[in-house]
Amino acid sequence: MTVLGQIYVMGYGLSVSLFYSNHYYYHHTMASVSNHLRNSNTTILHRILKSSSAARCFSQLPNSTPKSSLKDNELAKFAAISQSWWDSEGPFKPLHVMNPTRLAFIRSTLCRHFKRDPYSVRPFEGLKIVDVGCGGGILSEPLARMGATVTGVDAVEKNIKIARLHADLDPTTSNIEFCCTTAEKLVEEGRQFDAVMALEVIEHVAEPAEFCKSLSALTIPEGATVISTINRSMRAYATAIVAAEYILRWLPIGTHQWSTFLTPMELVLILQRAGINVEEMAGFVYNPVTGRWSLSDDISVNFIAFGTKPKNSA
Numbered sequence: 547m548t549v550l551g552q553i554y555v556m557g558y559g560l561s562v563s564l565f566y567s568n569h570y571y572y573h574h575t576m577a578s579v580s581n582h583l584r585n586s587n588t589t590i591l592h593r594i595l596k597s598s599s600a601a602r603c604f605s606q607l608p609n610s611t612p613k614s615s616l617k618d619n620e621l622a623k624f625a626a627i628s629q630s631w632w633d634s635e636g637p638f639k640p641l642h643v644m645n646p647t648r649l650a651f652i653r654s655t656l657c658r659h660f661k662r663d664p665y666s667v668r669p670f671e672g673l674k675i676v677d678v679g680c681g682g683g684i685l686s687e688p689l690a691r692m693g694a695t696v697t698g699v700d701a702v703e704k705n706i707k708i709a710r711l712h713a714d715l716d717p718t719t720s721n722i723e724f725c726c727t728t729a730e731k732l733v734e735e736g737r738q739f740d741a742v743m744a745l746e747v748i749e750h751v752a753e754p755a756e757f758c759k760s761l762s763a764l765t766i767p768e769g770a771t772v773i774s775t776i777n778r779s780m781r782a783y784a785t786a787i788v789a790a791e792y793i794l795r796w797l798p799i800g801t802h803q804w805s806t807f808l809t810p811m812e813l814v815l816i817l818q819r820a821g822i823n824v825e826e827m828a829g830f831v832y833n834p835v836t837g838r839w840s841l842s843d844d845i846s847v848n849f850i851a852f853g854t855k856p857k858n859s860a
């Protein structure tokens with residue numbers, strides 16, 4: 547392994563080394579980040595928690611009553627374009643184009659964690675997976691084709707109707723359970739899954755820390771949690787908002803608010819506080835020449851994190 551980079555928490559002198567593996571991913575990187583943070587003195591942690599940029603993520607105390615993750619204005623945006631979920635040239639084109647890349651990360655990390663053969667046709671056979679904020683089922687469907695027993699949930703009824711209609715077109719996806727509900731409601735119902743996915747959702751929820759607590763509660767001990775989102779970096783502002791929304795018109799203007807993005811460090815911290823240890827992280831980078839996305843060590847814009855829940859946790 548070679549040293550690839552360092553995350554600097556400006557002003558606090560906290561730096562964490564990142565290590566790079568042969569297969570694009572930060573093997574054990576986030577475990578070492580977590581260990582570092584666990585061992586770091588609480589003053590540094592408290593300063594991070596008190597900083598204005600992080601305050602939004604940590605606004606709930608760990609043992610307070612979970613708050614709703616719903617943000618009406620965000621849900622309205624998705625309801626307005628719900629007919630377009632399966633239009634591969636429509637507003638969800640970026641998700642369709644990114645899908646093979648994020649599935650490659652999910653296949654690789656889940657197969658390693660659950661000791662499955664990544665080259666088998668149905669590597670997730672027997673695994674129960676929930677896709678939180680599933681939209682029209684762009685991720686749920688391939689997970690089901692890979693053998694998982696999939697539950698897809700979304701807070702927008704119209705999305706769930708589209709997801710159901712589309713999944714019913716194919717016998718390999720027609721057994722997906724789609725429900726119009728939230729992660730916190732599933733927790734109240736006592737549901738648990740081997741793996742919990744929340745891709746491109748956390749930037750649209752009301753309380754990211756509370757949301758992560760719900761994702762953790764939905765994950766069985768020794769289970770896995772995968773989250774993808776957008777980094778709160780200047781590069782992300784330039785590319786994911788200015789270029790994608792205003793110049794290229796890939797997404798409707800206003801789809802994303804820069805202030806709702808989380809940095810990788812913030813995501814690691816709120817997941818850690820929720821009981822999930824982030825073990826691997828990768829970036830997604832877009833090649834404008836090929837029009838394709840690929841996994842990368844560059845986590846400055848789009849990134850995905852894989853975490854696990856320890857054996858003896860609730």
Ligand SMILES: C[S@@+](CC[C@H](N)C(=O)[O-])C[C@H]1O[C@@H](n2cnc3c(N)ncnc32)[C@H](O)[C@@H]1O
Binds near residue numbers: 705744751
């Ligand atoms: C950008 S889309 C991502 C869809 C899907 N995860 C994917 O990556 O293909 C975000 C989705 O999250 C849903 N959503 C937003 N807030 C939610 C919440 N609090 N609970 C459940 N779903 C939510 C939206 O309705 C929308 O379908």
